[in-house]
Amino acid sequence: MLQRFITFFEKRSFGVCTYLGERLNISISKIRLFFIYSSFLAVGFPLVFYVCAALVLDIRHFIKRKRAGAWDL
Structure with missing residues (x-):
């Protein structure tokens, strides 16, 4: 049960740590x-x-994903 709980949060964490x-x-x-x-x-x-760091990292990831898509011709 504990391992399942840990796996859930590791997969859904924001990646700040x-x-x-x-x-x-x-x-x-x-x-x-x-x-x-x-x-x-x-x-x-x-x-x-x-939470602020998670938002900043999410926005950076979104911008990098959009930027890479714009330059792919």
Whole structure:
């Protein structure tokens, strides 16, 4: 049951932790733990950052997809 729960969130997550992990060359699990622990300590502020980062990454992905389609002739 726990593995099913973990797989669900990994497939449907926004990819913020993965993006930050690849950019900063840090383990993804450490970044996820940072977001979890800091959310408890900072009363949810990191969740606001996470949602904003997810929106920015989604918009960047959308723009790159559209741009690639426009230049394919």
